[in-house]
Amino acid sequence: MTTKIIELGPHQLALEEPMYFRVRLEGDRVADLDVMPGQVHRGMEHLVMRRNLYQNITLLERLCSLCSNSHPSTFCTAVEEVAGIVIPPRAEYLRAVADEIKRIASHLFCCAVQANAIGEIPLFRRVMEIREIMQRAKEAIYGNRMDLAANVIGGVRYDLTPEAVAYLYQAMEDMKKPLDELYLQFANNPALMARMAWVGVLPREAAVECAVVGPVARACGIDYDVRKKSPYGAYDRLDFEVATQTAGDVRARNLVRLAEARQSVSLIEQCLAQLPAGPLCADTLPEIPAGEAIAKSEAPRGELMYYLRTDGSDFPVRLKWRVPSYMNWDALKVMLKGEPVANIPLIVNSIDPCIACTDR
Amino acid sequence: MHMQVEETAVEPVRLFRINTGSCNGCDVELAVTSAVTEFDVEQLGCRYTESAREADVVLITGPLTVRARDEVLRLYAATPRDKVTVAIGVCPVSGGVFRDSYAVDGPLERHLPVDVNVPGCPPRPQALLAGISEALAIREARRAGVEPSRKPKQGKRPNADNFPARGRLSFDAGACVDCRMCRHVCAAGAIRFQEGEDGVRLTLWHNSCVFCGLCCHYCPTGALSVTGDWRLDHPASDTFRQVERGEIPYAPCSGCGESIVPAAPQLLHAAFRRPNPEIEKLATLCPACRQVMSIGAPRR
Ligand code: SF4
Numbered sequence: 033m034t035t036k037i038i039e040l041g042p043h044q045l046a047l048e049e050p051m052y053f054r055v056r057l058e059g060d061r062v063a064d065l066d067v068m069p070g071q072v073h074r075g076m077e078h079l080v081m082r083r084n085l086y087q088n089i090t091l092l093e094r095l096c097s098l099c100s101n102s103h104p105s106t107f108c109t110a111v112e113e114v115a116g117i118v119i120p121p122r123a124e125y126l127r128a129v130a131d132e133i134k135r136i137a138s139h140l141f142c143c144a145v146q147a148n149a150i151g152e153i154p155l156f157r158r159v160m161e162i163r164e165i166m167q168r169a170k171e172a173i174y175g176n177r178m179d180l181a182a183n184v185i186g187g188v189r190y191d192l193t194p195e196a197v198a199y200l201y202q203a204m205e206d207m208k209k210p211l212d213e214l215y216l217q218f219a220n221n222p223a224l225m226a227r228m229a230w231v232g233v234l235p236r237e238a239a240v241e242c243a244v245v246g247p248v249a250r251a252c253g254i255d256y257d258v259r260k261k262s263p264y265g266a267y268d269r270l271d272f273e274v275a276t277q278t279a280g281d282v283r284a285r286n287l288v289r290l291a292e293a294r295q296s297v298s299l300i301e302q303c304l305a306q307l308p309a310g311p312l313c314a315d316t317l318p319e320i321p322a323g324e325a326i327a328k329s330e331a332p333r334g335e336l337m338y339y340l341r342t343d344g345s346d347f348p349v350r351l352k353w354r355v356p357s358y359m360n361w362d363a364l365k366v367m368l369k370g371e372p373v374a375n376i377p378l379i380v381n382s383i384d385p386c387i388a389c390t391d392r
Numbered sequence: 393m394h395m396q397v398e399e400t401a402v403e404p405v406r407l408f409r410i411n412t413g414s415c416n417g418c419d420v421e422l423a424v425t426s427a428v429t430e431f432d433v434e435q436l437g438c439r440y441t442e443s444a445r446e447a448d449v450v451l452i453t454g455p456l457t458v459r460a461r462d463e464v465l466r467l468y469a470a471t472p473r474d475k476v477t478v479a480i481g482v483c484p485v486s487g488g489v490f491r492d493s494y495a496v497d498g499p500l501e502r503h504l505p506v507d508v509n510v511p512g513c514p515p516r517p518q519a520l521l522a523g524i525s526e527a528l529a530i531r532e533a534r535r536a537g538v539e540p541s542r543k544p545k546q547g548k549r550p551n552a553d554n555f556p557a558r559g560r561l562s563f564d565a566g567a568c569v570d571c572r573m574c575r576h577v578c579a580a581g582a583i584r585f586q587e588g589e590d591g592v593r594l595t596l597w598h599n600s601c602v603f604c605g606l607c608c609h610y611c612p613t614g615a616l617s618v619t620g621d622w623r624l625d626h627p628a629s630d631t632f633r634q635v636e637r638g639e640i641p642y643a644p645c646s647g648c649g650e651s652i653v654p655a656a657p658q659l660l661h662a663a664f665r666r667p668n669p670e671i672e673k674l675a676t677l678c679p680a681c682r683q684v685m686s687i688g689a690p691r692r
């Protein structure tokens with residue numbers, strides 16, 4: 033069998049972001065893989081220390097635009113932890129609403145991109161059209177389709193008027209049928225089955241070894257979701273099941289995502305129904321003492337961790353992340369092993385890769 | 393739309409994307425313009441290409457990282473000579489929130505010529521289409537050998553939703569008390585204060601601003617506000633004209649006559665709810681005279 037090394041870039045991998053792979057082929061099958069990251073390295077760790085805590089809210093929202101709300105909300109949680117601030121209940125719910133809206137949009141984008149990667153263009157367009165309902169809702173409520181600007185230290189800086197609540201209820205209603213249909217399509221459609229089932233398999237043991245999180249882990253039967261394991265914000269008052277699958281293949285990952293998107297619809301409805309009255313923010317300009325804290329949340333791609341250390345000044349002394357995408361790259365090596373070259377773009381996109389988060 | 397294509401039967405204009413290290417916001421929105429009918433670039437007679445050599449219009453996103461630079465320049469060099477280059481989002485123009493990082497090598501203009509800027513973070517698809525249209529007009533004009541003429545701005549579309557998108561920031565100098573909180577919270581360094589002869593001048597650059605609205609949130613008097621005006625695409629030659637300005641005039645302290653920035657009525661209302669004439673006197677006093685008035689002596 034002949035061994036060949038090929039290099040693949042964003043255009044071959046069907047990625048929106050620049051990432052390069054060096055792939056070793058045995059015959060026409062993948063034997064090994066080198067991930068060559070760094071193109072989106074913007075020096076975030078350096079930048080966050082040169083921006084004060086307020087500036088960091090906006091900066092961190094742009095660490096990655098697909099999970100943009102998870103970053104500032106988790107960062108603010110860490111600051112609040114250091115300062116001993118308890119955010120008002122209404123703010124807890126509003127943070128959850130923002131997070132779940134982003135989750136639906138992010139999961140649908142991931143499914144759409146995969147449809148595109150296998151040449152299912154009508155499906156790609158259909159998923160993107162469904163996602164538009166969420167995009168429109170984001171712009172209507174937050175004023176931007178990607179970066180919501182919802183969080184501040186001590187709470188949130190947006191409110192839901194009764195009209196906005198009614199509007200969101202309607203948007204959620206509009207999502208239900210299309211999401212149910214999509215789930216069935218990704219589960220049973222023969223053409224999709226042929227491309228996605230038993231493809232890019234990550235066995236459960238390998239998943240544990242690679243320490244993957246989020247939908248990639250849950251698709252291997254690992255029942256780990258921060259919203260359930262260590263509930264934060266409003267999640268201890270919301271009712272939902274952790275979506276899992278056992279096959280660990282591309283199909284299973286998408287079924288987890290689509291089940292979660294559907295569940296997010298229900299979570300948002302619960303938030304709207306339970307939305308307590310009261311203030312949006314604890315205190316506009318709180319004192320932030322010296323201290324350190326860890327905050328975590330379930331971002332669309334999985335567990336997101338923030339470590340923050342402060343010294344009583346306005347600037348963080350240290351801010352570090354553990355982003356969910358990071359571990360997924362390792363798992364790719366397992367998923368791709370023995371797969372034909374033609375499956376590479378699909379499998380790569382099935383981990384919902386976020387290069388902006390990985391490279392920072 | 394179909395009809396038009398059949399009638400004219402012209403080759404579509406080909407768009408080529410280069411991501412120079414973006415947060416992916418702009419790129420995901422560009423993906424929308426290839427997938428969602430309402431925003432499809434097809435309506436402008438365009439189509440995306442994966443080949444640099446085919447590019448008629450190059451769309452560039454991201455702040456240009458040090459790591460991506462060589463690859464970006466290599467791709468750009470492979471594009472035809474007569475393409476039109478569009479900077480998408482504020483990142484390529486100023487670095488946006490990523491400016492001043494060791495890992496960022498922008499602005500893009502230092503490395504290659506840009507024709508059109510489309511501010512936004514990210515720009516909404518309507519703004520992307522407006523920017524691409526502007527690039528098409530430049531392309532046409534160049535081919536005809538004339539100066540591109542600027543089409544009048546459309547402003548907000550009639551069927552825009554009742555909740556406005558976050559657009560250009562507006563500044564009301566009359567309400568500003570020179571506390572500079574806005575500059576303090578601005579991650580993009582978009583706001584500058586300059587002390588002049590007759591007053592303090594605030595300048596806000598729309599090519600750096602990421603339209604987050606945090607300055608408005610923390611402004612105690614509401615001097616800064618987000619407007620719904622998202623039509624900000626402009627020729628790159630106008631890059632530095634995209635500013636909001638205002639001068640807060642000095643006035644003499646009514647106690648000692650020293651030049652001060654008087655407190656705006658908005659601040660008194662924020663602080664006292666219902667200011668009485670006694671309180672209003674405070675507005676025109678310098679800090680030292682204010683202390684004399686309230687505690688009998690300046691605090692040391
Ligand atoms: S302009 Fe904003 S949305 Fe676009 S890449 Fe830069 S930070 Fe991201």
Ligand code: SF4
Pocket residue numbers: 090561574577578579580581582583596600601602603604605606607608
């Ligand atoms: S909206 Fe205000 S705080 Fe945000 S980037 Fe623009 S000027 Fe800065």
